[in-house]
Amino acid sequence: MSTQEKLLTLLIEQPSKYLSGEQLGQALGISRTAVWKAIQALKVAGYQLETKPHQGYRYQPTDLLSAPLIRQNLDATLTDLPLNIFKELASTNQSAKKAAAENSVSPQIFIADQQTAGYGRYGRTFVSPEQSGIYLSILLRPDQPLTDVGLLTTAVAMAVFRAIKATTGISVDIKWVNDLYYQGKKICGILSEAITDFESQQISHLVIGIGLNFADSTVIPAELQSKVGALFQQQPPITRNQLISAILNQFFQLYQTYTQGEFLAEYRKHSLLIGRNVTLQQGQQSITGTVKTINATGELVLTTSTGLRSFSSGEVTKVHF
Template sequence: MSTQEKLLTLLLEHPTEYLSGERLGQELGVSRTAIWKAVQALKAAGYQLETKAHQGYRYQSADILSAPVIRQDLAPKLAQIPLNIFPQLPSTNQTAKKAAADNVTTPQIFIADQQTAGYGRYGRNFVSPEQKGIYMSLLLKPAHPLTDVGLLTTAVATAVFRAIKATTGITVDIKWVNDLYYQDKKICGILSEAITDFESQQISHLVIGIGLNFATTPLIPAELQNKVGALFQGQPLITRNQLIGAIITQFFDLYQTYHDGDFLNEYRAHSLLIGRKVTLQQGQQRITGTVKTINNTGELVLTTIAGEQVFGSGEVTKVHF
């Protein structure tokens, strides 16, 4: 870690204390001048460091994306996972896929304050303004052949649901497969992309992208404003760092055991669709029916005029309220 990161980590370990430049220098093995320069660099980057004469420095919470701040809420094992944070990227998923091609160590996490070419399912544009959202991708290398894809996608949605609940107390709704809704508006989309090894034709890596509208923004196109919302309409109750840390924790907790499907009762309990009439788009085909349930492999079960039908893929394009 750089001197700045070490300094920030040390201040985070003593949230209520002022730490003098002399003490910080001794702890980090650098001069007081180096400490002063690191403090100025952190302030220039947007961190709020309170300075008190004859006492030293103290960290004040701010919503600047920061690996040391995120790590403070992670268990020691998870805190070792590389967090790659960027002011701006075209797309965190694309960056993660490039890293996979370069055979980087996995798992890794890629986070951007802003995306200039963010995308969702079917390549749809995902508006990703700075300081207003969480744009992150997890790069994984499955230890075993990837099976139960329906369970994995529903597990990711459940992990984000749990993270929001744990940090804010807010209960959101889940739209199959993995969109999250709050106050009848979409606030989060999840896009999983598999990378196939050319020689073996087996899945070598998995990229899971999470795009969450954290705070309201005027940049949402007018035609989407009745459909797209945000977790917070006014002043956020938490920081993005806190929610990112919770998402990481909840995801890796579920990732170990998602095959057993134990989380599905929770997923069903907060489903936006069960019991409702919907239209499902699958390729060029549209199917209308009433959602009976989400089955034990994460598939959508529809009751249609043709009888009961089960779908492992597709997109619910309309919910008939």
């Protein structure tokens, strides 16, 4: 943890108190001059730090993405989780994949305030404007062979669902396999990418990307505004940091046992598709049918003209209400 992060953590832990440069210096083992320089650097980075003569410094709440603020609400088992936060990245998934190629520590988290080349399934552009979204990737090194990547993706959707519910009380809808909807519009997409070891041909790393429209943005292209929404249209009652903490807490809890599928009953309860007539695109083939259920391995089960069929991949392109 850098000096700036340590100093910010001290201020965050006592938000109602002014802490003098001398107090901060003693706590960190640095000079008052070093404290002053760190304070100025934090201000330049966008943090709101109130300065009062003869009393010191006090933290003012902000929605600036911050490792200390995220860490403040993480479960005790995650306090050492590496958090890499950037003002701008081309793509958090790409940064995580680069770290995997360099054999960096895992798990670790990559978060950006803005993505300039964000992408979703099939390489589609994911618009990622600054200060309004959560763009987050989790880099994992599986301890054992992964046989249920599809089930893991459904577990991630459930983790985001639970995090939103726990922090805001809002209940969103889940569109198999990787989208969350609110008030009829998509607000979140999930993209899981596996990295295969060349020699063993086994999955060596897994990157899970989460893109969530947190607050309404005027940057969303006009042609997408009828389809794409945001969790909040007005002033959000929570910060992005708080929701990120909740997502990570929920994900790592589910990750321990996701192969057992215990979350699937809750997933089905909030499914946007069960009972609906849909069109599924799988490669060049279109299949139309009624969604009967999501089965124990996370597959979409359709009642079609030729009987029951299960699909582990594909994209639901139409929902016929």
